[in-house]
Amino acid sequence: MTDNKPIASEPETSSGLAKSFADRLTFPADTTKSNGPNPAANSFTPSKKFDWADEVTTPIEEKKSEPEATPSKPQATKAEDSSLGMAQTDGATTMTAGSEGVEEPEFDVNVKLADLQDDPNNPLYSITSFEQLQLRDELLRGLSVMNFRKPSKIQEKALPLLLKNPPTNLIGQSQSGTGKTAAFTLNMLSRVDLSIKSPQCLVLAPTRELARQIAGVVTVMGTFLKAEGLVVTEAIPQSVPRGQQLTGQIVVGTPGTTMDMMKRRTFDTRALKVLTLDEADNMLDMQGMGDQCQRVKNLLPKNVQVVLFSATFPPEVLDFASRFAPGANELRLETQALTVKGIKQMYMDCNGDEEKYNALVKFYGLMTIASSIIFVDRRNTAAEIERRMTAEGHKVAMLSGALDGEERDRVFNLFRTGAAKVLITTNVLARGIDVQTVTMVINYDVPTTFGGKPDYETYLHRIGRTGRFGRVGAAVSFVHDRRSWDNLMTICKHFGTEPLRFDAENWDETEAKLKEIMKSSRNAMPAAEESAEGTASASSTLPAEEPMAD
Numbered sequence: 001m002t003d004n005k006p007i008a009s010e011p012e013t014s015s016g017l018a019k020s021f022a023d024r025l026t027f028p029a030d031t032t033k034s035n036g037p038n039p040a041a042n043s044f045t046p047s048k049k050f051d052w053a054d055e056v057t058t059p060i061e062e063k064k065s066e067p068e069a070t071p072s073k074p075q076a077t078k079a080e081d082s083s084l085g086m087a088q089t090d091g092a093t094t095m096t097a098g099s100e101g102v103e104e105p106e107f108d109v110n111v112k113l114a115d116l117q118d119d120p121n122n123p124l125y126s127i128t129s130f131e132q133l134q135l136r137d138e139l140l141r142g143l144s145v146m147n148f149r150k151p152s153k154i155q156e157k158a159l160p161l162l163l164k165n166p167p168t169n170l171i172g173q174s175q176s177g178t179g180k181t182a183a184f185t186l187n188m189l190s191r192v193d194l195s196i197k198s199p200q201c202l203v204l205a206p207t208r209e210l211a212r213q214i215a216g217v218v219t220v221m222g223t224f225l226k227a228e229g230l231v232v233t234e235a236i237p238q239s240v241p242r243g244q245q246l247t248g249q250i251v252v253g254t255p256g257t258t259m260d261m262m263k264r265r266t267f268d269t270r271a272l273k274v275l276t277l278d279e280a281d282n283m284l285d286m287q288g289m290g291d292q293c294q295r296v297k298n299l300l301p302k303n304v305q306v307v308l309f310s311a312t313f314p315p316e317v318l319d320f321a322s323r324f325a326p327g328a329n330e331l332r333l334e335t336q337a338l339t340v341k342g343i344k345q346m347y348m349d350c351n352g353d354e355e356k357y358n359a360l361v362k363f364y365g366l367m368t369i370a371s372s373i374i375f376v377d378r379r380n381t382a383a384e385i386e387r388r389m390t391a392e393g394h395k396v397a398m399l400s401g402a403l404d405g406e407e408r409d410r411v412f413n414l415f416r417t418g419a420a421k422v423l424i425t426t427n428v429l430a431r432g433i434d435v436q437t438v439t440m441v442i443n444y445d446v447p448t449t450f451g452g453k454p455d456y457e458t459y460l461h462r463i464g465r466t467g468r469f470g471r472v473g474a475a476v477s478f479v480h481d482r483r484s485w486d487n488l489m490t491i492c493k494h495f496g497t498e499p500l501r502f503d504a505e506n507w508d509e510t511e512a513k514l515k516e517i518m519k520s521s522r523n524a525m526p527a528a529e530e531s532a533e534g535t536a537s538a539s540s541t542l543p544a545e546e547p548m549a550d
């Protein structure tokens, strides 16, 4: 039994309001508008539960005519391949059983990465190879087993700037899912002196989940430096026993714990030469972690190379970013170039707050989704949706800053391994998280700032949890009143996108539109061909502090 209380705490507005505002927008595919409530809506049964993942999810594969799935150079040994290549399909760092016993659709291969990387307009385009970037052999081998054949645009442009000596600061921006992690990781792994057993490179990230993910990527990419003594350490709550000295040459942490370790003198900063801030705009936000990051930096040697990466750099943090990374080279993007083309954007036009929950459940009834994330603004909304969906027999997981670290790790693992397909969460996971099986993002609440204004950056980061590195995905934002509709439209206008409308009172139409989108997503992909080799697995056992905006 479930109650019918509205889940979100926002006031409900007069019915039909949202629609009347939505109707003002005309999108080509949005010609059938319902007139008032659809009595069939509540009894809707999808004609066929279709499989979004089958249609849309696109692990990346080379041309069919190139059967060799592993890159030709440098060659990884078979042992390397089996232990690493399969493991590192995304931010994952270890191989797991995947989603045994769970309905897991096969992944069709619709996208050929090679084609995307040959298109100068694509953010994954490059003309160089990793070999030309003069990386050390151990790193080329690491990239090889990770199946990274060619750099993305940000990797190709950032790496020469990062690697040249004397080291120069960098502010780097590129769309979500385009491989910024590898760019800053390769810089650190190239600069580290393995004969020195104390921290030399520090990465700060906003959440424990992201810090652990990055540490995992550094570990996998640096596999062939392990024999030479590479140690990667996490600086997140409970990661290092109190009082124990940090020994890793590369430390990935959250700012609070890192600062704490430095104050306790268990983090020797004397040999530190690279400071990287991932999600830098968020890290430098003075209402958030900006102060802490500045204090950490003040404790580092003066000549430290400062590297700032993010998909977004709103004007209000750019000034501070330039002071934080003085004299930095800058790789920046225009606002309208920020959205990832492979992410289809839609909105669900709901008639009031309670309708959102009903629409959510019906939406899930329409199709099988490989993995999806439902973003809400408040912890209690997340807990309430989890409670209601679970009571109705849906298998969902929930992660918010209300959980302790161990529980967060547990839940996140369930999601990453595919044991949980639906993750309800807050902005704590809006940034950086890389789980390739995520084909659908739902903005149950349109993201707003603390002042209730549209939150452009959070919207972009949230939807960027899908459509990673050339894959396609979908993002549906729920609107239920004038304010939420206005906010969404303002966000979309800001980024120059036009979301397609789904009517929460006309499910036949919604289903038809979804199918259409799936078809066009498929067709939009360059030379769509399928290959049995494309089966991807979301796998990892990654461990996750400070919630971001949660």
Ligand SMILES: Nc1ncnc2c1ncn2[C@@H]1O[C@H](COP(=O)(O)OP(=O)(O)OP(=O)(O)O)[C@@H](O)[C@H]1O
Pocket (backbone or CB within 6 Å): 089, 090, 091, 147, 148, 149, 150, 151, 152, 155, 174, 175, 176, 177, 178, 179, 180, 181, 182, 310, 311, 431, 432, 433, 434, 436, 464, 465, 468, 469
């Ligand atoms: N050159 C490459 N070839 C193939 N895959 C790559 C390459 N570079 C990165 N990837 C993969 O692309 C995915 C996205 O990379 P990453 O998480 O670094 O994106 P990002 O730009 O940091 O995204 P966000 O802005 O969301 O944090 C990862 O799964 C990563 O393994």
